Amino acid sequence: MPMLSPRQQPLLHAFAIKIAALAAGGGALVALPWPWGVAVAAGVALLTVGFLAHAIAHPRSQYFAPVVHRATTTRREVALTFDDGPDPVVTAEVLDILAAHRARATFFVLGERAALHPELVRRIQAEGHTVGTHTQHHRMRFHFGSAGYVRREIEDAVDVVGGILSRRPSLFRPPHGVRSPCFARGWRGTRALTCVTWSARGLDARATDADRVVARVEKHLAPGAIIALHDGTGLGGSTDRSATLAALPRLLEACRERGLRCVGLDSLEREGALVPGPSAFEAEVFPLKAVLPGVLYWPFRAFRTLEVASCFAAFWTGAVVFAWVGLPILALWPGSPAVKMHRSLRALRRCFDAFHLMMRVLFLYRRESGSASARSGGAPASSPVVLVANHPTLCDVTAVVSLFPNVVCLARSAIVKNPLMGRLLRICGFVPTGPATLHDCVERLRMGFDVLIFPEGTRSPREGGLQIFHRGAFEIAIRAGVPIVLLKLTCRPPALSKSLPMWRNPDGMAVLNVEVLETITPERGQDSRTLCRAVEKRYHELLGLVPDSPALEYST
Numbered sequence: 001m002p003m004l005s006p007r008q009q010p011l012l013h014a015f016a017i018k019i020a021a022l023a024a025g026g027g028a029l030v031a032l033p034w035p036w037g038v039a040v041a042a043g044v045a046l047l048t049v050g051f052l053a054h055a056i057a058h059p060r061s062q063y064f065a066p067v068v069h070r071a072t073t074t075r076r077e078v079a080l081t082f083d084d085g086p087d088p089v090v091t092a093e094v095l096d097i098l099a100a101h102r103a104r105a106t107f108f109v110l111g112e113r114a115a116l117h118p119e120l121v122r123r124i125q126a127e128g129h130t131v132g133t134h135t136q137h138h139r140m141r142f143h144f145g146s147a148g149y150v151r152r153e154i155e156d157a158v159d160v161v162g163g164i165l166s167r168r169p170s171l172f173r174p175p176h177g178v179r180s181p182c183f184a185r186g187w188r189g190t191r192a193l194t195c196v197t198w199s200a201r202g203l204d205a206r207a208t209d210a211d212r213v214v215a216r217v218e219k220h221l222a223p224g225a226i227i228a229l230h231d232g233t234g235l236g237g238s239t240d241r242s243a244t245l246a247a248l249p250r251l252l253e254a255c256r257e258r259g260l261r262c263v264g265l266d267s268l269e270r271e272g273a274l275v276p277g278p279s280a281f282e283a284e285v286f287p288l289k290a291v292l293p294g295v296l297y298w299p300f301r302a303f304r305t306l307e308v309a310s311c312f313a314a315f316w317t318g319a320v321v322f323a324w325v326g327l328p329i330l331a332l333w334p335g336s337p338a339v340k341m342h343r344s345l346r347a348l349r350r351c352f353d354a355f356h357l358m359m360r361v362l363f364l365y366r367r368e369s370g371s372a373s374a375r376s377g378g379a380p381a382s383s384p385v386v387l388v389a390n391h392p393t394l395c396d397v398t399a400v401v402s403l404f405p406n407v408v409c410l411a412r413s414a415i416v417k418n419p420l421m422g423r424l425l426r427i428c429g430f431v432p433t434g435p436a437t438l439h440d441c442v443e444r445l446r447m448g449f450d451v452l453i454f455p456e457g458t459r460s461p462r463e464g465g466l467q468i469f470h471r472g473a474f475e476i477a478i479r480a481g482v483p484i485v486l487l488k489l490t491c492r493p494p495a496l497s498k499s500l501p502m503w504r505n506p507d508g509m510a511v512l513n514v515e516v517l518e519t520i521t522p523e524r525g526q527d528s529r530t531l532c533r534a535v536e537k538r539y540h541e542l543l544g545l546v547p548d549s550p551a552l553e554y555s556t
Helices: 009-031 036-057 090-100 111-116 118-126 147-165 181-188 210-218 242-257 265-270 280-285 294-330 337-361 396-403 422-427 437-446 472-480 528-542 550-554
Strands: 077-085 105-109 130-133 226-230 365-369 386-389 407-411 450-453 484-492 510-520
Touching: 009 036, 077 090, 077 265, 090 105, 090 118, 090 242, 105 111, 105 118, 111 118, 111 147, 118 130, 118 147, 130 147, 130 265, 147 181, 210 226, 210 242, 226 242, 294 337, 294 422, 337 365, 337 396, 337 422, 365 396, 386 396, 386 472, 396 407, 396 450, 396 484, 396 510, 407 437, 437 450, 437 472, 450 472, 472 484, 472 528, 484 528, 510 528
Parallel strands: 077 105, 077 226, 105 130, 365 510, 386 450, 386 484, 407 450
Antiparallel strands: 484 510
16 A cells, blocks of 8 residues: 555545544444433544644644744744735834844745735845745635645745745745644645744734733743744734834833844754754654644543643642741740741641642652752852742742752742742741832841842743842842842743643653752842842853854843
């Protein structure tokens, strides 16, 4: 029997899914009494529709066609992309804004609009931006047409843009990011086109405002991000691009503040950072996906998600019980406020130990350290210090506090004000962010506590790297006259990291290693900004990041 060609495989996969669903649903109707047979058949139908919708429309899905949804770069670079242009008004304004911020972007243009405004396409290229294609007409028929129609739509746009620029574009984005089986078959018939989706989008093609566009994109700004915006009007979208034009300078400023450089996708392509198919990150986090058949893998993923949800449900339940039952009992024992705070923190450490034990028993996550003391070389603690650490996972605080004695942490004010968790953190000595942060941290240090601070202010980017460091931790150490101890936290495979929800926990056990590095003794009166930059550079070296990272250039 001859082997199927790559162009035939998507159609066969879709056909096999439908046949399997019909067989399962029909078998349930025949074998099970009413209403159970109907319920099971309806469940199978919903699961099938959900799976096909995910396979066709989700920007990360590789099921029918291999796509690039983010760049696998180690540099602090992101790619802004614009669809549905060129527009004689909006595209020109977008180019002016990009030029004012010395940023580069990628424009996925429609063939018919490029033919109407060839001077704009040439300007895009002349100003150092990348030009890709987005079909010839952007019609609804593209999602439902034959493979031949899909191929003509793609190739016609490529021919138009290639004729204008005298160079064939190599990047393509399907309208709405949809990759149906017929699309996959038609796209595979084109010549050497890389299919690009996105890791974040502003949803600015619909009626919206700049605040919402910025909020949707900003939380996903990290090295390798591919951001989808619009400089033209697509199928069924709003014709008003004022929100995009208002949001763009704010997004570029947010990139600058985080030390992220906006580059064109062609630059990332030359680096070898645009690799279709699962990224190295996904291959590390979900290795079983390439080994197990879907009928086994997805129930396994559902079970893993249930395990993670159970752990965090137990965590929050235990926090409430401990805060409202355990702590009042501990408060009955005599002692000064400092003694009671130390006693409460010791009890909290035992609770965190129980949480981590549960995660380890369920083969989800474990933390480990080669030192029993938060001091260089494992030396016993003789005086308080400020602990500075990078922040790769959601469980970093519970891990460090449970591993080392007398550690309190700087916590966001929203968490300290939380009615379920706030009472617990306040009584155990955690410090809320706010106007009194500096005073409270110095006070905790004088009470004999080590203060743990993550200078990034939020979790590190999902696929490695660091956020820009803030100088608060270093100012506190200088004011209090205490040393700074650097902790290096690494988690392999990545788990519970930024923008990685609990249902995307790794297939296997994640291991968080807490390594105590060096001690820095700041001089009284030393500039905290200079110290912050020096420590930030040191962490880049420790984590093997690019030495000339723009993060260090932007933050001076």
